[in-house]
Amino acid sequence: MTAHVTTGVWCPTLTPLDNALDPDLRLLSAHLCWLVDQGCHGIVLFGTTGEANSFTVDERRRVLEGVLAAGFSPDRLIVGTGCCSAGDTASLTKHAIASGCPRVLVLPPFYYKGVSEQGTIDAYSREIEATADDRLRFYFYRIPQLSGVDITAAVVDALIERFGPVISGLKDSSGDRESIEALCNRFGSRLDVLVGTERFLKRALECGAVGCISATANVHAPIIRALFDDPTEAAQERATLARDAYESAPVIPALKAATARRTNDDGWLHVRPPLVAVQTLGG
């Protein structure tokens, strides 16, 4: 049994862009403050929702530095650092730790498919060894429908065995209720297990999860926070209904469009290709 470091409702923030599709740090900082006001316990910078892989290593470093320079607390940040190359992952991870953000959320290398468990273990091991810092707090990022690579219990076990306390948590965005519950049951007392959607939050909390990291926290964090604080059946139903509104559309452009409407700022509509923006503010 380990004391949990990360609990509650975390938002994988959208990354607002200017007309040149460069990160808009002014809009981003305002959004992060708003999210905390809305009840988020913290923010994941550069998850899938933040279009992480559409940015270069240098761009990702500069955004983290900008957010911290604007006064946002590193204690409220987890930084996505997983790239295809171990060199890029280690570089971003070292930078995050040096910036006061030891919690990193790490995709497996996501180009090759049909990767073996041993290959995934080797890849993560190489990155952690290259980081070479005991302050590291490593969170697995399980999202096989995009990465093409699963994070199995055997992978998690092997890395706990090898690296001990730096292995801190797991974000499960697989959307597969059965395997999520199995991972919560197995690792909930040892790791911070966070589910990738509020849709499963009540049940996941019962199985050992400590919270969620959900894209739709960008638009309706209070509903998710209410569910986390008091996980009743009614709160779950309300959260699931709110989530449903985003299931049919491409979620990142839709969340940016909703934010553009809320803030009355068209700048929020911009996405980086290969995503395609929702073209108008509309209704």
Next chain:
Amino acid sequence: MTAHVTTGVWCPTLTPLDNALDPDLRLLSAHLCWLVDQGCHGIVLFGTTGEANSFTVDERRRVLEGVLAAGFSPDRLIVGTGCCSAGDTASLTKHAIASGCPRVLVLPPFYYKGVSEQGTIDAYSREIEATADDRLRFYFYRIPQLSGVDITAAVVDALIERFGPVISGLKDSSGDRESIEALCNRFGSRLDVLVGTERFLKRALECGAVGCISATANVHAPIIRALFDDPTEAAQERATLARDAYESAPVIPALKAATARRTNDDGWLHVRPPLVAVQTLGG
């Protein structure tokens, strides 16, 4: 009708690694010379077989510089430059052109799945605009089973329409005979269409392809060259049979192991995770 720039048998070279899993430029240069001696018309540096996405942008630049410094002709090179972020792709593409290698083979951004044709067009357009160099010779890299993103005729048409002569070719590694033949028929007179396997070479040549870029050219280029020079049914059968030997195993470790046996050099066994090396030289 355009004069074809790239024809024949091209080898997407393996990238040999040293004990620290850094590129071994000595082994690589020797391998490239051997491949040309074996009948390859040219080399693709940093395709899928070359573990391209397991290297950082800086590593990829240094390998190209090392190959050229060792005296290999840039006229015999196509450079893989497609990354998830437009900034990385443009950076590698500019570097290749400045190094005398205007032919680049470009994956679409490969993290997001279910990407629209418009998103793929937008992503490629942004990269070509950022490169901003008329010397560019751009080759699409179609390998949806790994990238998760298809290159359709509509995508190719849109980019030809927009960028004209810089759009030079297409490597089709989809393994899907029907769509390969359709693309050969449609674009064979306008683009250099190269198939990703000798398995389809005879038929593809009949449909308008100008050659192939095949991983197994790393081990049996003469068989593929014989098929290209005289595409008889017997030559196709011989090439298909040779290819079959590599269809059941993870192909990159198997090709490296075969090269280790041929050169009697264990160094060739190294792969970067998430690939897993074949552990012994064996038989």
